[in-house]
Amino acid sequence: MIDLVQPLLNGERRALARMLTALENERPGYETALAALYPHTGRAWIVGITGAPGTGKSSLVSALAKAYRARGQTVAILAVDPTSPFTGGAILGDRIRMRDLAGDAGVFIRSMATRGSLGGLARATRDAIRVMDAAGFDRVLVETVGAGQSEIDIVRAAYTTIVIEAPGLGDDVQAIKAGILEIADVLAVNKADLSGADNTVRGLRAMLELGHPASRTELLQHHGQLMSVEPSANGHNAPLWMPPIVRTVATNGQGVDELLDAIEQHREHVLSAGLVELERAHIEIEIYERLRETLLLRFLQALPGDTLADMLRRVQAREIDPRGAVSELMGLVGNQAIG
Amino acid sequence: MSKQAVRVLIAKPGLDGHDRGAKVIARALRDAGMEVIYTGLRQTPEMIAEAALQEDVDVVGLSILSGAHMALVPRVRELMDANGLRDVALLVGGIIPDDDIVTLKAMGVSGVFGPGTSTEDIVKHIRALQSGQGA
Incomplete structure (x- = not known):
């Protein structure tokens, strides 16, 4: 290798x-x-694109890539689709919507199956992004699987996260539920030529004004726009970012330049407000995850023979409760596992 | 646990718009545990060879019902070879006259599957290719 x-x-x-x-x-x-x-990594700007199935993620990614190319930047695309939990196979169909990018040496598209991982990305996605970054692409666009309400791994991998909505997908209570909307740095209302787009935009704006930390002061100033506010009380010096809402029609390119501008504005914002901190947070999460995985593996290896199977049986027989089982197992292996 | 997955590109070169066959195959391969990159209709040989390279597939399957196979298939093979994908197997499905099958195979097509082929045969063919190349 x-x-x-x-x-x-x-x-x-x-x-x-x-x-x-x-x-x-x-x-x-x-x-x-x-x-x-x-x-050799750390040079590309990583943009995550997520949203419910059918909102137009692939089409919008394709349109964004074209717009970046028009501005002279190279683009790598990582498109994640789900693996069948029953057969282990997958149909990766995101390229269907990316025909327009064929034949351009400044674009590289790779489809990736989740291979059993939940959270909207594959296990290998983070490393794949790094490899594309090292290969010298200016922007890496990561399209998640069609996401519902908790597939939010993308925020741990991307610097700018776009959440795509489309008209007709739910009432405004959907919009104030916790989860996917909270991770948006930029909101795109795609299929904005369909009726109901105004309602979708209004619902999202209301949600942002209600719930977003940047909104409290923002409401006094300009509406729905990128703005800077006074440093907040929690010791953060960075100005807060209010996610803009951009209307797009991916299939005819309408609004795509505005969406790209919004991404680039967010990039400027992050660069001035502390990419260092954002990246450190990503790294910290990754190190924790990898540690957890490694420690678990070592622990299981250190367990003698069929201790675990035996313990599972005892828990099922109500001889011991799951928490008690864990502390007994910990007592059995203890510090050797970490040593 | 095995981390390997066979990757297959399914493409429809040329101008005919009948992709039901390609979709049936894509689904059958998925159900056989393969990762299928489906590119959709009206692909040029250039697009197919480039997608095969980017996706680093083990197998490329072309579905052609238009009768243009003698123009399209050799071109795809040629471009794949030029991209360094000599080891990537090329399969063709569709309506292909017997005489052409012989010629196509001589050009480096590993299998030709006409109407009535069971999807199981195609899965078996790909598995055999993999075990031949494997390890």
């Missing part, structure tokens, strides 16, 4: 494609190659 590193850094597309497969399949040596690529 390490032999892919130099060609990949030189921009060879085949090397990039093969590296992506290697990390997805966890082929021997992929970790060393990733480690060698890591110093």
